[in-house]
Amino acid sequence: MTSDPLMPILQAAARVLLSRPGMAGQEHDAERFATERRQLIIDALAKVPGLRSRIRDGLELRRDDVDLQAVCALVLSADDDVVRAGLRLLELLGRQETARQTLRARHHTKVNGLRSKLETEKGRHNHTVAELRSAGNALADAEKRAEELDTQVAALQRRLHDPRVLASNLLSTLQRSPDGTGETSEARDPRNTRTDVQDRPPVVVAAEVAGIAPDSLVAALQAIISPPRNEPESPRVTVSRExxxxxxxxxxxxxxxxxxxxxxxxxxxxxxxxxxxxxxxxxxxxxxxxxxxxxxxxxxxxxxxxxxxxxxxxxxxxxxxxxxxxxxxxxxxxxxxxxxxxxxxxxxxxxxxxxxxxxxxxxxxxxxxxxxxxxxxxxxxxxxxxxxxxxxxxxxxxxxxxxxxxxxxxxxxxxxxxxxxxxxxxxxxxxxxxxxxxxxxxxxxxxxxxxxxHDSRETRVKDLVRAVEDVYTAGGRVLIPAFALGRAQELAMIMRARLPHVPVLLDGMAADLTSTFESVTGDRHSPLCIFGGNVNRAERPQHLGLFTSGVVITTSGMLTGGPAVEWAARILPEARSALFLSGYQDEESGGARLLRLVEDRASHLTIDDHGATKEIPLRARIEMMRLSAxxxxxxxxxxxxxxxxxxxxxxxxxxxxxxxxxxxxxxxxxxxxxxxxxx
CATH class of the missing domain: 3.60.15.10 (Ribonuclease Z/Hydroxyacylglutathione hydrolase-like)
Structure with a gap:
C-alpha cells in the first residue's frame, strides 16, 4: 500500500470535477488540484453518488493491485454509509502512516547525526594515530641519532686509551700542511680562496715545541703506530723479505x-x-x-x-x-x-x-x-x-x-x-x-x-634541472630515489644552487648522512652547507600528504625499500608528478622493474604492502636521469x-x-x- 492509498481515487475525482463545463478554458493540474483540494474532494465523494459512479466507470484497475481494489470497494461503494466508514478508516490509516514517516525521518536524522559524529571521531582518531606515528618516528630517529652519538663517543673514548690510534691521528694532523705535504681535500677545493694560511707545516712547529727534530718526531710517532719487529734474522726470513x-x-x-x-x-x-x-x-x-x-x-x-x-x-x-x-x-x-x-x-x-x-x-x-x-x-x-x-x-x-x-x-x-x-x-x-x-x-x-x-657532467645536470623545473611549474612533485651516501647530497646541492625557489626534502638515511657531511667539513674554510634555504629534512607521515609540490630525495636508490617506496606509492598515481631514477639499478631491484613496466606501458605497479598486494597506478612521469660518479x-x-x-x-x-x-x-x-x- 502506498503512503496515501486515497490519492489515485482523489486524482480520478479531480479529473472528473475539472472536466465540468464551468472549469472549461482553464488549464488545471489534476494532481495539484487533488492535493490542494483534498478535503473538498473527500466531502464530494461522501455526498455525491454520481461522482463515485463516474470514477468507477473511468478508473482502470490492474488485477494485481489488490490494495487499490480494496480501497475502491470501500470509497466508491453505492452505499453512503460504507463510503463514510471507509473514508474514516483510510484517514485513520493515513494519519498513522504520516506518524510512521515522521518517526522514520526523525530516526534517519538521528542516524545521520550519529554517523557524522562517528566520522568526526574517526577523523580525530586517525589524526591522533598519525600524530602518534609521527612522534614514534621522531622518537625512533632521535634514538637512532643517540645510538650514533653513543657510537662516536664510545669510539672517541677508546681512541683516547689506544696509543697506536692516538699516534696515528696525531701524525695525520701534523702532516697536513699548506705546502702540499699531506694535502687535504680542503686545500684542493677550488672554492677555498683562503690566503692567510700559516706558512710553516704543523709538524715543524710541533717539533720545535717538543725540542726535537721534525724527522725524529715523525719517527717516534711512526714507531708507536707500527712498532719495529725485533725477531732475529735468518736466511729463510731474509729470502721471504725480498x-x-x-x-x-x-x-x-x-x-x-x-x-x-x-x-x-x-x-x-x-x-x-x-x-x-x-x-x-x-x-x-x-x-x-x-x-x-x-x-x-x-x-x-x-x-x-x-x-x-x-x-x-x-x-x-x-x-x-x-x-x-x-x-x-x-x-x-x-x-x-x-x-x-x-x-x-x-x-x-x-x-x-x-x-x-x-x-x-x-x-x-x-x-x-x-x-x-x-x-x-x-x-x-x-x-x-x-x-x-x-x-x-x-x-x-x-x-x-x-x-x-x-x-x-x-x-x-x-x-x-x-x-x-x-x-x-x-x-x-x-x-x-x-x-x-x-x-x-x-x-x-x-x-x-x-x-x-657519458654526456658532460654539466649537460646531465642541466637536463635534470630542466625536468624538475617542468614538473614543479606544472604543480607536481618529484621523487628522486638516491644512494644515501654521495648521490643524495650531490642532488640536494644541485637543487639548492640551480633551483633555489623549489622546496626540497631529504628523507631517510640520506638526511642523516647529510648532517655528517656538514659536520665533517665544518672546520674547512668552505664547508659544505646542504641543509638550509630551500633544502630541509622530511618529517613523515605529515609531509607525505602535505608536501604537494617540490622535490623529495630519499633512500633507497634502487627502490628496494626505505622511505622511497612509501613516497612512490603516493607520487606514482599523480599525473602531474614524476619519479626520476638517478643511478645504477640492479637487474632485480624495484627501480629496474619499474623501468621495465614503463617500457611495456603497464598501467599499474604491484607491490607487497605489509603482506597485502597493492596496485599502484602508474600515471606519473618516470625516467632515468643518471648522474654517475x-x-x-x-x-x-x-x-x-x-x-x-x-x-x-x-x-x-x-x-x-x-x-x-x-x-x-x-x-x-x-x-x-x-x-x-x-x-
Missing amino acids: RRLRVRPLGGATEIGGSCVLIEAGQTRLLVDAGLIPGNPARPPRHIDQALSEPIHAVVITHAHTDHCGYVPALATRLPNLRIIATPETTALMPRMWADSAKLMGQRERLHRRWGSDSEPLYQRDAVEMTAHRCEEVPFGVVRTIGDLTVELFPAGHILGAAGVVVQAGDQRVVITGDISGFRQETVDGYSIPDSAREADLLVMESTCCAEE HADKRGLLDIADEVGARQIMLVHGLPHRQQDFRKILEVRGHRSVATGPWQ
Whole structure:
C-alpha cells in the first residue's frame, strides 16, 4: 500500500470535477488540484453518488493491485454509509502512516547525526594515530641519532686509551700542511680562496715545541703506530723479505660489489677494501676466506660505500690487531654505514628466526663501536708504513673522502684506484694522481662504466634541472630515489644552487648522512652547507600528504625499500608528478622493474604492502636521469694514460665489458693482464 492509498481515487475525482463545463478554458493540474483540494474532494465523494459512479466507470484497475481494489470497494461503494466508514478508516490509516514517516525521518536524522559524529571521531582518531606515528618516528630517529652519538663517543673514548690510534691521528694532523705535504681535500677545493694560511707545516712547529727534530718526531710517532719487529734474522726470513709484491682480487673482481684486494710483500699482508656483496642477505667478499688462513695486518678503505667497507666490522671482530686505515672523511662516514648494515642484518635475522630458518648476521652493533675506535685517519699524500709495505692515499673524486691507494714494497708499486671520477662535483673535486703513482708496476683500475660514454657532467645536470623545473611549474612533485651516501647530497646541492625557489626534502638515511657531511667539513674554510634555504629534512607521515609540490630525495636508490617506496606509492598515481631514477639499478631491484613496466606501458605497479598486494597506478612521469660518479670509458683511458703503469688489471665491472675494454687499452698501447693473481 502506498503512503496515501486515497490519492489515485482523489486524482480520478479531480479529473472528473475539472472536466465540468464551468472549469472549461482553464488549464488545471489534476494532481495539484487533488492535493490542494483534498478535503473538498473527500466531502464530494461522501455526498455525491454520481461522482463515485463516474470514477468507477473511468478508473482502470490492474488485477494485481489488490490494495487499490480494496480501497475502491470501500470509497466508491453505492452505499453512503460504507463510503463514510471507509473514508474514516483510510484517514485513520493515513494519519498513522504520516506518524510512521515522521518517526522514520526523525530516526534517519538521528542516524545521520550519529554517523557524522562517528566520522568526526574517526577523523580525530586517525589524526591522533598519525600524530602518534609521527612522534614514534621522531622518537625512533632521535634514538637512532643517540645510538650514533653513543657510537662516536664510545669510539672517541677508546681512541683516547689506544696509543697506536692516538699516534696515528696525531701524525695525520701534523702532516697536513699548506705546502702540499699531506694535502687535504680542503686545500684542493677550488672554492677555498683562503690566503692567510700559516706558512710553516704543523709538524715543524710541533717539533720545535717538543725540542726535537721534525724527522725524529715523525719517527717516534711512526714507531708507536707500527712498532719495529725485533725477531732475529735468518736466511729463510731474509729470502721471504725480498718484498716482491703479490696482488690477488678476493671480491669485486668481475662483479660490482664485495670489493676486496689482497696485497702481500715479505711478511706483510694487507687488504684494500672489504665490502659487502649487495643482496638479501648481504654477503662478504667472495673469496675472503683465502686471505684469513694467514695473518692480515691492515685493511685500507678507499671510501665509505658499503660495497667497499661493509665487511670491515666482521674482519675487526676476527682480527683484534687489525689496523684500519682511511681518510678522515671516510673514517667519519663509515660507522653510520656499518650501523645501518648491522640493523638490516638484525632485522633479517629476526624475520628468519620467526620462520624457523637460520640467518646469522655478519656482525652486530657492538662490533660497529669497537671497529670505529680502531680507525686510523690518514690524509691524502701522507705515507704510512705497514710492516714491509708503505701506503699512500690520493684523491679519487667519486664521493667525499674517496681515495686511491699507492702500495709500495722496495722498488715495486701497485696503484689501486677504488671507485674514481675525474669531473668536478658539488661535494667533491675529481681525482688527482700523485707522482708516486706514475709508471707503477701495476694499475688495478675499476671498470664500472668502461663500456659507456657519458654526456658532460654539466649537460646531465642541466637536463635534470630542466625536468624538475617542468614538473614543479606544472604543480607536481618529484621523487628522486638516491644512494644515501654521495648521490643524495650531490642532488640536494644541485637543487639548492640551480633551483633555489623549489622546496626540497631529504628523507631517510640520506638526511642523516647529510648532517655528517656538514659536520665533517665544518672546520674547512668552505664547508659544505646542504641543509638550509630551500633544502630541509622530511618529517613523515605529515609531509607525505602535505608536501604537494617540490622535490623529495630519499633512500633507497634502487627502490628496494626505505622511505622511497612509501613516497612512490603516493607520487606514482599523480599525473602531474614524476619519479626520476638517478643511478645504477640492479637487474632485480624495484627501480629496474619499474623501468621495465614503463617500457611495456603497464598501467599499474604491484607491490607487497605489509603482506597485502597493492596496485599502484602508474600515471606519473618516470625516467632515468643518471648522474654517475664513476669515470666512463674516456675517463678511464685518461687515468690509464696518466698513470702509465707497466700493466693494468680491471676490477669492479662486468666480464664482457672488461674484455672489450681490454682490447681498447691494448690499442692505446697499454698492456692489460687477466683479472686474478699477479706478481
